[in-house]
Amino acid sequence: MIQRRLYIYIVAAASIAMVLIGLINLGSTALNQLLNATPPYSNVRDAYAGFGAVILVGLPVWGVHWWLAQRFAARTTDERASAIRRLYLYVVLAATGIALAVYLRRLIEDATGVLLASSSDGASITRALWAILVLAAFWLYHFRTGALDRTRVGESGVSATLRRWYAYGLLFLGLAFLLFGARNLLQQIWVLLVDRGQVIAPGGLVPTAQATMLTGLLIWGFHSQWTARSPIVEDDQRSTLRAVQRFLALTGCVALGLFGASQLLYYILARLLGIEHPGGVTTNILVALASPVATVIIFGLAWLWMQRQLAADADATEASRQAGVRHLYTHLVAFLALGTLAIGSAGLLWTLSDQIVNSLLAHPLNDWRDKVSLFVTLVVVGAPMWFTHWRQSPDLAERYTLSRRLYLYATLLGSVLAALISGAIFVYRLLALLLGTSDAAGGAPVVDMGRAMSVILVAAAIGLYHWRVLRADSAARPAITPIAAVPSPVSGEGARQIPSPVYGGGQGGGVVITITGATQEQIRQALSKLPDGADYTIRP
Amino acid sequence: MRVRPLGNIDRSSWLVLVGAAILAVVGMGTTFVVRTTWPAADTVTPTGVVATYVRAIQRGDAAQAWLYLAHDATQTPPGEPPRSVLSQADFRNQVQSSRQPTSPRVRILSVSQSGDTATVTLEVSRASGDPLTGATTQQVALSLVRVGVGWQIASDPFPWQFQ
Numbered sequence: 180m181i182q183r184r185l186y187i188y189i190v191a192a193a194s195i196a197m198v199l200i201g202l203i204n205l206g207s208t209a210l211n212q213l214l215n216a217t218p219p220y221s222n223v224r225d226a227y228a229g230f231g232a233v234i235l236v237g238l239p240v241w242g243v244h245w246w247l248a249q250r251f252a253a254r255t256t257d258e259r260a261s262a263i264r265r266l267y268l269y270v271v272l273a274a275t276g277i278a279l280a281v282y283l284r285r286l287i288e289d290a291t292g293v294l295l296a297s298s299s300d301g302a303s304i305t306r307a308l309w310a311i312l313v314l315a316a317f318w319l320y321h322f323r324t325g326a327l328d329r330t331r332v333g334e335s336g337v338s339a340t341l342r343r344w345y346a347y348g349l350l351f352l353g354l355a356f357l358l359f360g361a362r363n364l365l366q367q368i369w370v371l372l373v374d375r376g377q378v379i380a381p382g383g384l385v386p387t388a389q390a391t392m393l394t395g396l397l398i399w400g401f402h403s404q405w406t407a408r409s410p411i412v413e414d415d416q417r418s419t420l421r422a423v424q425r426f427l428a429l430t431g432c433v434a435l436g437l438f439g440a441s442q443l444l445y446y447i448l449a450r451l452l453g454i455e456h457p458g459g460v461t462t463n464i465l466v467a468l469a470s471p472v473a474t475v476i477i478f479g480l481a482w483l484w485m486q487r488q489l490a491a492d493a494d495a496t497e498a499s500r501q502a503g504v505r506h507l508y509t510h511l512v513a514f515l516a517l518g519t520l521a522i523g524s525a526g527l528l529w530t531l532s533d534q535i536v537n538s539l540l541a542h543p544l545n546d547w548r549d550k551v552s553l554f555v556t557l558v559v560v561g562a563p564m565w566f567t568h569w570r571q572s573p574d575l576a577e578r579y580t581l582s583r584r585l586y587l588y589a590t591l592l593g594s595v596l597a598a599l600i601s602g603a604i605f606v607y608r609l610l611a612l613l614l615g616t617s618d619a620a621g622g623a624p625v626v627d628m629g630r631a632m633s634v635i636l637v638a639a640a641i642g643l644y645h646w647r648v649l650r651a652d653s654a655a656r657p658a659i660t661p662i663a664a665v666p667s668p669v670s671g672e673g674a675r676q677i678p679s680p681v682y683g684g685g686q687g688g689g690v691v692i693t694i695t696g697a698t699q700e701q702i703r704q705a706l707s708k709l710p711d712g713a714d715y716t717i718r719p
Numbered sequence: 720m721r722v723r724p725l726g727n728i729d730r731s732s733w734l735v736l737v738g739a740a741i742l743a744v745v746g747m748g749t750t751f752v753v754r755t756t757w758p759a760a761d762t763v764t765p766t767g768v769v770a771t772y773v774r775a776i777q778r779g780d781a782a783q784a785w786l787y788l789a790h791d792a793t794q795t796p797p798g799e800p801p802r803s804v805l806s807q808a809d810f811r812n813q814v815q816s817s818r819q820p821t822s823p824r825v826r827i828l829s830v831s832q833s834g835d836t837a838t839v840t841l842e843v844s845r846a847s848g849d850p851l852t853g854a855t856t857q858q859v860a861l862s863l864v865r866v867g868v869g870w871q872i873a874s875d876p877f878p879w880q881f882q
Binding site for chain 2: 367371407
């Protein structure tokens with residue numbers, strides 16, 4: 180049965196790809212001829228022959244196999260509910276959806292370009308329109324088929340997971356298009372406004388950014404509404420994929436928001452220190468500010484929006500999950516902020532070390548102010564973010580969360596790796612100095628040792644601090660209070676009576692349970708799945 | 720399943736929709752205003768000649784762009800090797816063959832003039848997939864020589880750079 184399904188749906192997927200490629204390219208070639216546009220293929224007859232053949236072979240093959248698939252699905256509910264069928268449907272939906280987004284973006288870009296006189300390629304608009312018509316028809320048909328299947332036999336297990344992969348994947352793609360398009364559009368508007376006198380041709384940057392944003396809005400808007408409707412919303416409320424998609428989006432927004440803020444402050448600080456071209460920027464500083472300002476506005480707003488969405492998602496679930504989401508968010512931001520702070524601190528020490536060592540070697544550097552501006556900015560952005568999100572001694576509920584442990588171990592890992600690599604470089608350059616290698620006379624090993632030491636100091640400080648926190652967490656874990664008297668199981672008829680639980684003083688409270696009908700070995704095996712640090716006593 | 724596009728949209732989604740609409744309208748409006756309020760093309764300043772040349776190239780108007788090129792190799796600015804003479808047909812072919820669906824944004828970075836020669840440095844920005852900048856930029860320097868009361872481009876005209 181599975182082999183038959185696999186055969187039918189693999190052939191259907193391959194043949195539908197042939198049909199789509201053939202139809203889009205054949206139509207484009209015909210439109211180019213009709214509109215006297217420059218054809219993408221040098222030999223039009225070859226194009227007709229090739230794409231015609233692809234359709235002539237692919238269409239009947241897809242037709243026959245899809246007819247068989249529908250026939251079998253109509254016979255049994257197992258067939259209709261099969262994960263292989265859903266895999267086919269969602270793969271086709273994802274592929275046609277992504278292709279649709281590409282052509283939609285091109286259509287909007289060209290149409291806006293024509294309106295703004297930055298593009299005059301009418302044939303490109305017609306070609307994109309044709310491709311959209313073909314893809315939309317196939318996408319809608321498969322979307323409707325999937326909806327009918329869900330209505331008739333429901334969707335659970337692997338099938339529901341496949342649907343989530345499709346929905347949240349496209350949602351993420353749409354969101355990325357929307358945010359990056361909006362950021363680029365705002366940046367272009369800013370440049371046109373502040374440097375209007377110097378722009379001699381606005382070009383197609385505004386239409387391109389606008390097309391990206393609007394395409395993203397359509398994809399995100401549709402899938403966002405679809406996944407927010409019953410019964411999908413109830414089904415997905417506790418889905419890991421949904422949470423992963425939102426946390427990935429949040430991570431991107433936080434990282435880009437911090438990056439934009441750092442760049443913005445860096446330009447401002449560098450100008451205050453009298454640097455004419457911070458970071459090698461040769462253009463007007465107001466134009467250079469366009470990118471960081473647009474990044475901070477768009478990704479800062481998106482950050483708040485994502486945070487609210489996560490909070491709303493958590494509100495719909497039980498209290499423990501709400502707290503888990505809140506902790507994950509806090510530790511994620513703390514981790515990114517610590518990374519920014521660490522890079523800033525290490526960079527600052529590195530620059531100072533460069534300056535001091537090179538001055539001692541009698542070849543002082545001139546570009547230190549630019550680097551100092553950059554690294555001070557990273558410290559200024561990272562430090563307050565880290566201090567406001569990180570808590571060294573939180574309450575018990577937060578102290579032993581998985582997200583805090585992930586944060587601590589990831590930070591420790593990063594620190595150890597950075598210290599290890601820098602340590603190796605330090606020793607290598609020290610040996611080079613002692614053995615008098617070719618560049619030792621110029622003092623290059625001393626400069627490198629100073630740089631490596633900067634990284635080692637910061638990595639060691641961060642690593643030691645977090646190691647102490649880990650130790651403190653372990654020490655503060657409440658011990659399981661020994662239970663003085665455990666009620667013995669009563670033999671005979673009374674053996675069925677379960678004693679009332681007695682709560683001890685351990686984390687989460689100690690519990691006395693009575694198990695009958697299992698050997699000690701079986702009970703020990705079952706209890707071995709308790710989390711790390713959990714303790715138990717078995718008394719016969 | 721029926722999905723009504725505007726039914727039951729939550730408040731944050733409405734805000735996103737309205738924000739995107741405002742940005743789209745402002746973007747189109749700004750481009751339109753910038754384009755319609757350009758000063759009239761002049762051929763008596765180096766920037767005026769370069770601006771008119773670039774706009775003609777972006778329109779695909781090779782004949783007008785050709786008017787702003789110095790066709791005499793002897794007019795190559797001092798210090799630069801004489802370049803091969805480009806025929807009008809070659810130039811038209813270059814303009815037509817290198818047309819791109821989306822033209823780049825062109826900004827003047829600097830203008831330097833010394834006697835009968837001038838150099839205009841331009842920044843050419845194209846849309847790109849770079850997530851941090853959204854565009855790739857490069858600088859192009861055009862050298863001009865004075866011809867009568869006007870100016871003409873004497874260096875390589877780079878028509879493909881502006882398309």
